[in-house]
Amino acid sequence: MATASEFAWSKDFTIGLIGMGDMGKMYARRLTNAGWRVMACDREEKYEELAKEFADNTNIQILRNGHLVSRASNYIIYSVEAAAIGRVVEQFGPSTRLGAIVGGQTSCKDPEIKAFEAYLPSDVDIVSCHSLHGPNVDPRGQPLVLIKHRASDESFAKVESVLSCLNSTHVYLTAKEHDRITADTQAVTHAAFLSMGKAWHANRQFPWEEGSRYVGGIENVKINLMLRIYAQKWHVYAGLAILNPEAHKQIGQFARSTTELFYLMLEGKEEELRERVYKAKEKVFGAEGSPKWAGRPLLKEELLDRFSLNKPTGDETNQKVKALPNNHLSLLAMVDCWSALGIVPYDHMICSTPLFRLWLGVTEHLFRTPGLLDECLRVGIEDKSFRRDDLQFTIAAAGWAECVSLRQFDTWRERFAVTQRFFEPRKKDQRRG
Ligand SMILES: NC(=O)C1=CN([C@@H]2O[C@H](COP(=O)(O)OP(=O)(O)OC[C@H]3O[C@@H](n4cnc5c(N)ncnc54)[C@H](OP(=O)(O)O)[C@@H]3O)[C@@H](O)[C@H]2O)C=CC1
Numbered sequence: 001m002a003t004a005s006e007f008a009w010s011k012d013f014t015i016g017l018i019g020m021g022d023m024g025k026m027y028a029r030r031l032t033n034a035g036w037r038v039m040a041c042d043r044e045e046k047y048e049e050l051a052k053e054f055a056d057n058t059n060i061q062i063l064r065n066g067h068l069v070s071r072a073s074n075y076i077i078y079s080v081e082a083a084a085i086g087r088v089v090e091q092f093g094p095s096t097r098l099g100a101i102v103g104g105q106t107s108c109k110d111p112e113i114k115a116f117e118a119y120l121p122s123d124v125d126i127v128s129c130h131s132l133h134g135p136n137v138d139p140r141g142q143p144l145v146l147i148k149h150r151a152s153d154e155s156f157a158k159v160e161s162v163l164s165c166l167n168s169t170h171v172y173l174t175a176k177e178h179d180r181i182t183a184d185t186q187a188v189t190h191a192a193f194l195s196m197g198k199a200w201h202a203n204r205q206f207p208w209e210e211g212s213r214y215v216g217g218i219e220n221v222k223i224n225l226m227l228r229i230y231a232q233k234w235h236v237y238a239g240l241a242i243l244n245p246e247a248h249k250q251i252g253q254f255a256r257s258t259t260e261l262f263y264l265m266l267e268g269k270e271e272e273l274r275e276r277v278y279k280a281k282e283k284v285f286g287a288e289g290s291p292k293w294a295g296r297p298l299l300k301e302e303l304l305d306r307f308s309l310n311k312p313t314g315d316e317t318n319q320k321v322k323a324l325p326n327n328h329l330s331l332l333a334m335v336d337c338w339s340a341l342g343i344v345p346y347d348h349m350i351c352s353t354p355l356f357r358l359w360l361g362v363t364e365h366l367f368r369t370p371g372l373l374d375e376c377l378r379v380g381i382e383d384k385s386f387r388r389d390d391l392q393f394t395i396a397a398a399g400w401a402e403c404v405s406l407r408q409f410d411t412w413r414e415r416f417a418v419t420q421r422f423f424e425p426r427k428k429d430q431r432r433g
């Protein structure tokens with residue numbers, strides 16, 4: 001909660017929210033709970049519905065459109081689709097109150113900053129932000145990126161003071177640094193899970209079902225996070241991949257790494273595969289004796305099994321489910337991709353999402369658990385049980401990469417929607433994750 005002096009100050013300081021979707025609403029609730037006065041809008045046609053939804057909240061006033069929000073607010077946050085930011089700022093930006101502060105919550109800052117520079121009056125300060133977590137995650141302790149793009153120290157301090165009620169960890173970056181880091185942490189991580197979903201869909205399997213080959217801790221994390229992504233809105237992932245100029249390189253390299261490793265497996269080139277993967281391991285995780293990972297693993301093994309979607313039948317509740325050996329092409333390709341691009345994922349922890357931390361956690365687990373990596377390489381060469389899924393995974397990774405490089409929003413949406421529908425029956429399971 002805000003302190004007494006902050007309450008006094010907040011009386012004549014109004015925060016405007018343009019875009020009352022999942023993130024806008026989350027901000028509206030947390031800011032008003034802390035005592036801030038908020039004026040908010042979504043599209044004009046949602047005015048009545050939104051006004052009804054927030055009727056009980058005396059600190060928030062729903063307005064009909066962004067012009068009304070802009071002219072009355074001291075600090076305006078645009079929380080709309082990344083692909084729409086240019087159009088929306090062009091529409092409402094000129095109505096911004098004299099001397100106000102403006103920022104955005106979009107996941108990719110390049111188009112957002114370009115829109116602000118193009119359409120905001122020159123007397124307006126620009127301080128952007130990005131909460132690095134989804135709307136259903138508790139923001140406490142999660143990274144919150146703050147970008148002092150064009151602002152006085154006083155304006156920046158005001159933004160920090162307003163957003164301190166989220167209790168997130170503030171990370172100070174430029175827009176360019178933000179886009180480079182989130183391309184590494186978010187865009188390429190999503191590419192891996194989007195491709196897993198496509199591969200399972202192509203082979204028409206629900207990998208958590210009884211009799212599936214996908215059993216055990218690492219598989220549970222993969223399945224759970226894949227479902228979590230396909231339960232969300234398509235535009236969030238499309239936006240941060242297609243609009244982030246830094247992300248194209250990463251997603252393209254991930255597809256190349258997947259294809260090249262898969263070729264080596266198909267051709268039975270055991271030595272070449274081993275050499276390539278171990279070289280990548282050394283580059284990403286450090287040499288034997290001087291590892292880059294911490295003393296304690298990022299992800300505890302017991303935690304891996306908590307991700308299970310299988311219902312316990314009674315007699316096996318206390319037994320650990322035995323994992324079936326898998327070559328984990330997606331994880332090998334991830335490390336190969338980081339290695340090819342000179343990325344050390346630990347360097348990005350300050351700016352990581354919960355999903356990225358879990359993904360890095362399972363990757364680290366595979367590469368640091370004695371015997372596990374060698375088993376992967378053995379399976380990759382000798383065992384054909386995952387070949388069909390690996391083929392579809394490789395095709396999917398290449399498909400996403402092409403779609404992103406060609407900036408194909410419509411194709412991206414269709415690719416996502418068709419697989420989202422396939423997994424729809426399990427959507428509710430993901431809300432808890
Ligand atoms: N979801 C997440 O996990 C996170 C998302 N973000 C970013 O935050 C932003 C918002 O995401 P999220 O809340 O999830 O998305 P939503 O789709 O839930 O919300 C965006 C809202 O903005 C509305 N909108 C579009 N145009 C206008 C306009 N002209 N005037 C007023 N409102 C408008 C949309 O309406 P309509 O649907 O009718 O277009 C929608 O209700 C995105 O840029 C996203 O990348 C950042 C961190 C996490």
Ligand SMILES: O=C(O)C(=O)Cc1ccc(O)cc1
Pocket residue numbers: 106107131132133134186236240353354355356
């Ligand atoms: O953790 C992730 O990567 C998510 O999927 C949630 C998410 C999506 C978009 C953002 O801009 C920030 C967080």
